[in-house]
Amino acid sequence: MDFTTEPVLQVTNATIFQGMDPVLTDVDFSVEQHEFVFLIGRTGSGKSSLLKTLYADLALKSGKVEIAGFDLTQIKTKEIPFLRRKIGIVFQDFQLFSDRTVAENLNFVMKATGWKDSSKIKARMAEVLLLVGLNNAASKMPHQLSGGEQQRVVIARALLNEPSILLADEPTGNLDPDVADGIFKLFQEINKKGTSILMATHNHELLRKYPYRVLKCENGKLLDSKTHDVSFGSTY
Ligand SMILES: Nc1ncnc2c1ncn2[C@@H]1O[C@H](COP(=O)(O)OP(=O)(O)OP(=O)(O)O)[C@@H](O)[C@H]1O
Numbered sequence: 001m002d003f004t005t006e007p008v009l010q011v012t013n014a015t016i017f018q019g020m021d022p023v024l025t026d027v028d029f030s031v032e033q034h035e036f037v038f039l040i041g042r043t044g045s046g047k048s049s050l051l052k053t054l055y056a057d058l059a060l061k062s063g064k065v066e067i068a069g070f071d072l073t074q075i076k077t078k079e080i081p082f083l084r085r086k087i088g089i090v091f092q093d094f095q096l097f098s099d100r101t102v103a104e105n106l107n108f109v110m111k112a113t114g115w116k117d118s119s120k121i122k123a124r125m126a127e128v129l130l131l132v133g134l135n136n137a138a139s140k141m142p143h144q145l146s147g148g149e150q151q152r153v154v155i156a157r158a159l160l161n162e163p164s165i166l167l168a169d170e171p172t173g174n175l176d177p178d179v180a181d182g183i184f185k186l187f188q189e190i191n192k193k194g195t196s197i198l199m200a201t202h203n204h205e206l207l208r209k210y211p212y213r214v215l216k217c218e219n220g221k222l223l224d225s226k227t228h229d230v231s232f233g234s235t236y
Pocket residue numbers: 018019023041042043044045046047048049050217
């Protein structure tokens with residue numbers, strides 16, 4: 001557990017690029033430890049591009065980003081796996097291997113992130129599966145699980161290394177409303193235990209129901225509900 005009061009994420013005067021094209025300019029915001037923040041905006045407005053920049057999938061070419069103790073202006077390719085140990089990622093592009101059991105999926109990530117002791121691996125695996133309410137799923141194949149259960153495994157996987165922040169891109173996107181609600185509540189529980197969450201969503205219901213801070217991508221800028229009047233009516 002980190003007892004400092006530094007923000008877990010600080011973005012200063014950054015430009016977010018896709019190739020040569022700037023998607024968002026003058027991006028300035030920080031996320032404090034324990035904060036839950038929604039990221040909204042129309043399709044194509046730059047939410048995924050911003051999140052991808054934060055976990056160093058897109059290069060930071062301009063401005064400064066400090067996240068989970070890493071400075072992305074200075075980060076070297078070989079350091080990126082260490083960064084990703086401290087950031088939990090729940091993204092459409094980070095799906096489960098369909099030909100491996102849940103335990104094998106988790107084991108793969110643990111091995112890739114430096115876990116060696118098999119009893120510790122087993123214990124941590126059991127812990128994260130319990131946390132997401134799937135204590136009996138270790139030996140199941142992904143196709144034996146519902147969409148919501150698979151998403152819970154993805155979340156369990158993101159939690160393996162006790163990240164200080166979770167980045168989630170539309171984590172409830174393809175789920176029935178009831179199942180989506182359960183997944184959202186799981187994010188809230190994780191947040192209450194101390195992990196910051198930055199979640200991109202198009203789900204108006206969530207925004208209306210939960211008055212968390214909102215960052216909105218609009219016209220190439222990032223608006224912050226802390227300092228702007230951010231609308232999230234049906235028009236975005
Ligand atoms: N791989 C890519 N190569 C080039 N341009 C891209 C790529 N991915 C996205 N873009 C462009 O970058 C801009 C921002 O897209 P991005 O995916 O970040 O938006 P988004 O807000 O996440 O959208 P959505 O809500 O549909 O997921 C768009 O103009 C998009 O066409």
